[in-house]
Amino acid sequence: MNTTALCLSRQRVRQWLQRAGRARLLVVGDLMLDQFVWGHVHRISPEAPVPVLEFVRESFMPGGAANVARNLTALGARATVVGVVGNDAAGRQLKDLLAAEKVDTSGLLTLYDRHTSIKTRIIAHQQQVVRLDRETRGDLSASATRRLLEALRRHLDRVDAVIVGDYGKGVVTQPLLDELKRWCRERGLWLSLDPKPVHRLDLSRLSLITPNRKETFELAGMSDGARGLPPMQDAPLLQAARELLQRLQPALLLVTLGEQGMLLCRRDQPPLHIPTVAREVFDVSGAGDTVIASFTLAIALGASPVEAAIFSNHAAGVVVGKVGTAAVTPEEMLASFAPPRA
Template identity: 45%
Template sequence: MDQIQMENFLDRLPELRVLVIGDLMLDEYVWGRTERISPEAPVQVVDVVREDIRLGGAGNVINNLVTLGCEVHVASVLGDGQDGLWLRQCLEEKGVGTAGLLFDALRTTSRKTRILAAHQQMLRIDRESREPISAAQEEQLADFVRRHAGEFQAILVSDYLKGVLTEGLLQAVIAIGKERGLPVVIDPKGRDYRKYRGATLLTPNRKETETASGVSIVDEESLHRAARTLMEQVELETLMVTRSEEGISIFSRDGGDVHLPTEAREVFDVTGAGDTVLSLIGAGLGAGLAIEDAARLANLAAGIVVGKVGTSTVTVEELRQAIALRGQEVDAKIKGREELKHLLEVERRRGKTIVFTNGCFDLLHVGHVKYLQQARRLGDMLVLGLNSDASIRRLKGPNRPLISEHERAHILAALSCIDYLVVFDEDTPLELLGLLRPDILAKGADYTPDTVVGRDLVESYGGRVELVPLVDGRSTTNIIERILDRYEKG
């Protein structure tokens, strides 16, 4: 997903209508000073300085979507006391549609009160109901979703195990989503994920993935095993695991796993980052983005949020600035061969699978892009060896390349599927392969394994060759011939 596509997505956010279903709560913060011990008991006395109440739980997902400019609607069950009424009023003041809210005299609206003094949290007081909602309320919420599903582009589910998201309601919502072609994206909780079976996407963090799968995650292999275990249990096509400072991993039933490194430069507070990820993933899928592209945006947003203190949201302007900054970082992808060798040695020690491919890539076209995207999916990182101008002239004649190596390198480095790029001057990449020692050598399917330069070398140290399908009829030569033909006829 390039910078222009990202910008187009941000422009479309005000057109998105999103339904959020889940456990709403109030987060109350009481700040004070403590300078004495109570004469009544051996406890500190907190002199209150200020208080603040915010939307919490699923409300933080709503805050994120509202901040992005989306039209948001909510469905949940609240107590009918003062807290429930205040929460509804707060939502309405933000422009959130509240027709899907139900009120129950027997429930307590979740309210978490945190007492803070001397720069630390001293106590938390929880007032809430955890009992499952009634069968009648379950049916009312499902009926609301059924009647209004055609008005939304995505359904986001935020589960805090407070009783609203029963198995019956979840299965009804997932079925409605499938029937209407709506993505149903769920931030799950608990040990038993079977109630989420059939969802479009689950977004657990690493600890939640461990708990639900029963697999202790200590390395890339155990992460993969935990993810596959969950996917089988929950009948998922795709699972996305958020890994804090290690980024995001996407697992697909077809085996095309993708690992996105963190976009954060400094981490101050990870509170609420999962809600930001859920919001951007849901908005992205609602806008028709592929899961990988939506995840890249969510990863970018999470990198912004963890650089703030407290549960935070990300603005469209912050995303625009981050996207622009990534564009400036294109130069950083272009490396000399010795520097690249060192970088890849570090990544290899971290367990990353390194894919290498090479070519001229003169007059970049859709066939090139699709080929590179597929090559990237073969591992964790894609390194591109780019023929220099001199080597292309020796291979293709004095009239090529049409685009200089400097321009070609910068255009290609702007593609998100390319992690590093190195220009080489030899006729073949054999010397470069010996230096970088990639795990996988990718070439187009117009080759056979026997004709791939470097195959013997890569296989000699345990690597392998992969042939990637090409887009028929797409080549630089064909483009040049069409241009010449049209201008000659004109």
């Protein structure tokens, strides 16, 4: 496909954004609270050869599947999140943050035997220095999974598409995914999933999977030996994509490639490379959440797969220009489709 065919009119994007409020999406998966500690470094500690961060401020944002839901509502869609939090301050804070973002939290379960996942990022001079993870990673119990499935069943008949955010923290188990796939097939619902290869699941016959490059090779059981080549000349990448299409048989495979953009792969069609539109890259935290949210929303609004990929590529280009887990607004999306100034 030539470059001209990769164009998406600003008017079409505006129409989707104006209709976004009609779209209802369900997000299920591992919820997290993202904490950012911001400061300045001016000296090295006398106690050890490490920088001393002078605290300036801290901020909290929804992370993981919660960030997927936040990205949907930021674009004007209606989103319900299904998942678990602990009976702790972080869980209560995450619920409050989601409510402030207009995300429906009626599908959240509070569990007394788990901690809410918290990812603390230390930022010095706009650069991440270190990340601290506090989380429970074991699979949910059978009884907790049953309660989640009950919450899912209550909402499925009222949504247009479903997104699964698997971050390997134990919420997305095989029994849950099997039931969800079956229910979505019965209802003709679109089902997207962002995979974590470390968490071995049967990912066959989904509507969309969105691995990054590293995850693509891991899922295919291959070694990545050709990094840096243009995607359409990258034989190992193309082979790994073909392997996933053949073995998992998704309707669509969207491989995110960072500064190289993304690769849209469909059965019985040649792969399509979509170059990045990002002008500056400050932070890639949560960019994958933005991609799967915006792509699935575009599909729910009637976009073709190519149009949805272009739409999500622009959304990702906006959020990587921000520091911290971020979302894109309708105004920013429209601006990203504006013709370049002469």
